[in-house]
Amino acid sequence: MGDEQRAELLDGPAGEDAAARPPSAFLEVRDLKIHFPTDDGLVKSVDGLSFTLERGRTLGIVGESGSGKSVTSLGILGLHNRRNARVSGEIWLDGKELVGASPDDVRRLRGREMAMIFQDPLSAMHPFYTVGHQIIEAYRVHNDVSKKVARKHAIDMLGRVGIPKPDRRVDDYPHQFSGGMRQRAMIAMALSCDPELLIADEPTTALDVTVQAQILDLIRDLQQEFNSAIIMITHDLGVVAELSDDVLVMYAGRCVEYTSVDDAFHRPLHPYTWGLLGSMPRLDRARSERLNPIKGSPPSLINVPQGCAFNPRCAYAALNEGRSESERPELVELEPGHSAACHLPLEKRREIWDAEIRPTL
Amino acid sequence: MIAFIVRRLVGAVALLLVISAVTFLIFFGLPRLAGTSSDTLAARFAGKSPTPETITAIKERFGFDDPLVVQYGHFLHDLVLGGTYDTGTDKIHCAAPCLGYSFRTNQNVTDMLLDRLPITFSLVIGAAVIWLLVGVSIGVLSALKRGSLFDRAAMMVALAGVSLPIYFTGLLSLAFVVHGWGLLPPVNYSSFLSNPFSWAGALILPWVTLAFLYAAMYARLTRAGMLETMSEDYIRTARAKGLPERTVITKHALRASLTPLLTIFGLDFGLLFGGAVLTEKTFSLKGLGSLALDGVIGSDLPVVLGTVLTTAVFVVVANLVVDILYGVVDPRVRFS
Numbered sequence: 001m002g003d004e005q006r007a008e009l010l011d012g013p014a015g016e017d018a019a020a021r022p023p024s025a026f027l028e029v030r031d032l033k034i035h036f037p038t039d040d041g042l043v044k045s046v047d048g049l050s051f052t053l054e055r056g057r058t059l060g061i062v063g064e065s066g067s068g069k070s071v072t073s074l075g076i077l078g079l080h081n082r083r084n085a086r087v088s089g090e091i092w093l094d095g096k097e098l099v100g101a102s103p104d105d106v107r108r109l110r111g112r113e114m115a116m117i118f119q120d121p122l123s124a125m126h127p128f129y130t131v132g133h134q135i136i137e138a139y140r141v142h143n144d145v146s147k148k149v150a151r152k153h154a155i156d157m158l159g160r161v162g163i164p165k166p167d168r169r170v171d172d173y174p175h176q177f178s179g180g181m182r183q184r185a186m187i188a189m190a191l192s193c194d195p196e197l198l199i200a201d202e203p204t205t206a207l208d209v210t211v212q213a214q215i216l217d218l219i220r221d222l223q224q225e226f227n228s229a230i231i232m233i234t235h236d237l238g239v240v241a242e243l244s245d246d247v248l249v250m251y252a253g254r255c256v257e258y259t260s261v262d263d264a265f266h267r268p269l270h271p272y273t274w275g276l277l278g279s280m281p282r283l284d285r286a287r288s289e290r291l292n293p294i295k296g297s298p299p300s301l302i303n304v305p306q307g308c309a310f311n312p313r314c315a316y317a318a319l320n321e322g323r324s325e326s327e328r329p330e331l332v333e334l335e336p337g338h339s340a341a342c343h344l345p346l347e348k349r350r351e352i353w354d355a356e357i358r359p360t361l
Numbered sequence: 362m363i364a365f366i367v368r369r370l371v372g373a374v375a376l377l378l379v380i381s382a383v384t385f386l387i388f389f390g391l392p393r394l395a396g397t398s399s400d401t402l403a404a405r406f407a408g409k410s411p412t413p414e415t416i417t418a419i420k421e422r423f424g425f426d427d428p429l430v431v432q433y434g435h436f437l438h439d440l441v442l443g444g445t446y447d448t449g450t451d452k453i454h455c456a457a458p459c460l461g462y463s464f465r466t467n468q469n470v471t472d473m474l475l476d477r478l479p480i481t482f483s484l485v486i487g488a489a490v491i492w493l494l495v496g497v498s499i500g501v502l503s504a505l506k507r508g509s510l511f512d513r514a515a516m517m518v519a520l521a522g523v524s525l526p527i528y529f530t531g532l533l534s535l536a537f538v539v540h541g542w543g544l545l546p547p548v549n550y551s552s553f554l555s556n557p558f559s560w561a562g563a564l565i566l567p568w569v570t571l572a573f574l575y576a577a578m579y580a581r582l583t584r585a586g587m588l589e590t591m592s593e594d595y596i597r598t599a600r601a602k603g604l605p606e607r608t609v610i611t612k613h614a615l616r617a618s619l620t621p622l623l624t625i626f627g628l629d630f631g632l633l634f635g636g637a638v639l640t641e642k643t644f645s646l647k648g649l650g651s652l653a654l655d656g657v658i659g660s661d662l663p664v665v666l667g668t669v670l671t672t673a674v675f676v677v678v679a680n681l682v683v684d685i686l687y688g689v690v691d692p693r694v695r696f697s
Contacts, residue, residue: 079600111603118601123594126613127693128620138602173692189602 023092025052026229027076027197032089032099034068034075041302045071047253048089053246055196058223058230060244060261062237062276064298068253069233073199076231077116078106093197112142114197115190120206121182125174131158131185132170139192157188161218180211184218191222198223199231204239216242237280241265249273252299252309255331259338269340269349271314274357282361292360308343316344316352362688369684373677380673381440385433388662399425405660406464422446423461436461436666460670461663470667473652480550481648484640485633487564488571493626496576497619500583505610507588515580522577531570531643538566548644567644571637575629582625586618593617620690623683631679635672 034046046068053059061069074080076091078098091098093114098106118124125134135154136147143150151170158166161184174182183203190198200219204212220243223230232243240247240261247264249257249272257270268274278292296313299305307325311317317324320343331341342349392402403419404411411419420426424435438444443457455461460470499519503512538544546562553560590596591614599613600606636650645651649668656664687694 074597077601079597107600107603107605109603110601116601118594118598120594124598126595126599126617128616128691130692137604141603141605141608175693189598 023095025092026055026094027053028090028092029076030090030092032072032075032091033087034071034080035086036084037086038302043301044253044304045301046075047304049250049253049255051246051248051255051258053197053229053231055229056223056227057245058232058243060232060234060240060247061250062234062240062247063250064235066298066301067250068301069235069250070201071253072250073116073201073231073233076197076199077110077114078103079110108142111138111195112193113195114199115193115195117183117186117190117198117200117203119202121179121186122174122206124186125182125189127174130171130173131177131189132172134174135170135185135189135192138189142193153192154188157192158185161185161188161191161222162214163188179207180214183207183211183215187215187218187222191226194226196228197231198228199233201233202235203232204236205234212239219243237265237276249276252304253301254309255339255341256310257340258331259340263335263338267338267350268353269334269338269346270342271316271344272310273340274353275313277361278357280361308341319344319348365688366685369681373681376677377670377673380677381437381670382433384666384669384673385436386429388666389432390429393429402662406467460667463664464661465659465664470663473664474649474667474671477647477649477652479552480646481634481636481641481650483550483553483560483564484567484571484637484646484648485630487561487568488575488637488640489626489630489633491568491572492575492579495572496579497583497622499576500580501587501615503580503584504587504591512584516584519577519580522573523581525574527570527574527639528643530573531567531640534566534570535644548646550646567640567646570643571633571640579622579626582622583618586621587614590614590618616690620687623686623690627679627683628676631676632672634675634679636668 029052030050032046032049033044036043036045049068049072051059061072063069071080075085075087076093076098078101080087082103087099089099093109096109098109125131129137132151132154135157136150139145139150139153140147145153155166155170158170163169163181163184169177169181174185177185183206187203198219203219204215207215216239219230219232222228230243232239234240244261247257247259247261248255249264249270251272257264257268257273259268264273265277268277272294275292275294279294281291294313299309299312305312305325307323307327308314308317308329311324314324323329323343327343329341329343331339333339334346344352399420400416402425403416403423406419406423407415424432427435435444439455439457439459439461441457443459444455446453446455446462455469455471458471460474462468463470463473466473499515503515506512535548539547545566546559548566549563551559551563595617596609596614599609604613634649636648636653638650638654640646641648641650642654649671652664653668653672655661656668
């Protein structure tokens, strides 16, 4: 992209205000809001999310179902239908603002600069076209090459993601692949144009455990090879520990804790993160102590609880003398690179973590 | 693929055998239970006030007194190999596929069917072209512009199309288009081979009337299928790859949403080939449908049996073709 064009995008309708603050990181999301007006009310799936991500780094976004993880990733790719989704905020990808850009401009970036790996590779691939055809298609949208060259590239990609006999499997249909192989093919398709940002939306959820590890290894190896930035969306903290550099914990469409993976596992500062850690099964404990699930269920995104959205399920909400029910805690940077949104005094949180939570994990 | 086709062909023949047996039983067996004797059957064939001798001769010639199984055996034999009928004075050979002679007109049923076939074919093929083009395009556009004025208007008209019977829309269009405004000539079938223009001119109104009903159904089906497909994960993947929306729709969505229509089209097409009864009657077209209706009204058993079997053949063949096409369109069917 030429400088003129880039400048044009910068001055786009994202706002004069935005252009005044040029992004410092490769990917920078600022105050992203994705709302869906429905007959029952406004669904605030994502409500003010901000984060940054550099090339070669991995951000893990964790949270329960319905916390807005997938909506966020589709929002970055610009895949929400503008007729039924209200997207605001800013998404800066390599100096280009995406929320205000025209759909066609975003479309041209999709697949080439940012790509996505979906959860269920069987339903995410078209059943009527061969795997090769679908990779070739992805490559040829963005690269003006002959079918023959694209086919060679597709075979090459299939080989790189570890599919045996790629020159033969390229002509197979998705249903002829096993689950793990399908996910590899999906990854090959996503990486076919060498994207700098890769979003993986629960890439291992639909796979069995032995294959999960292989796929995670593959993603890590490919990241080293391509130096791409990865957003790993998951509800599996094991995956996060395995791959991520940073962790963003989402609850009810908002970020409740944003920190390095090390802090997230060893010094978490939000009761919800404690709950998530407690929800990881531990095989080395007595059966009755293996799981400590978070009580209750995630709130409706139409009627998010007043104050802290987590307060009805939080064991420590009572310590805040009613603030948890009345006032929404802001995301505050408590230590360098470690933010959390909670009313509890920092000292109190550290105390609870050391005395009550850590010993039970 | 060959094995698949052979297997399906064998199944189709077996199915036709069963259908012929059941139909035969319904039309020749059930009346016996209801008290129809072989004499009444023969009397129907003989016409007005027959002598007892004629009745006996007819009974003998058609084997009305034989057990049902034997009669069915004769029927099958004649159907496959042809048969000979002894009229007393003369021996008539009825070539295979022989379906016997009409009780009413004493005509060879196979010839009657062959006479009527071109009319029904002309009607159904023309209408099918119209309803596929119109119905599917409207359905696709409606789905893509869901909730728009076009969508609502189209679905209203489609609802009307599905609800209004052909004898209503047909008579209405005849009254206005032909008799009221004189825009089209009266429906008067002539062979395509003799004059394609008068053939088409005469059939436009029946085509449109029949197509209106089916286009309405197909528009609704296409719309529903398209909406479902557009929310599939693989459509999201196609968009995530950066494909232009046009490619997403034409290449990814259309193919997947039109495939199930194939099944329904095969059934409708085959069934209508056996006679579009209402349309033919409304426009006085002498097709298979009106032949079947006349046969039923006149208790003309061989004619009824012949039309039912013909329809069955068309439905079975249409289904066979659809199954084979499915293997071509959907790779998942091909390999299982």
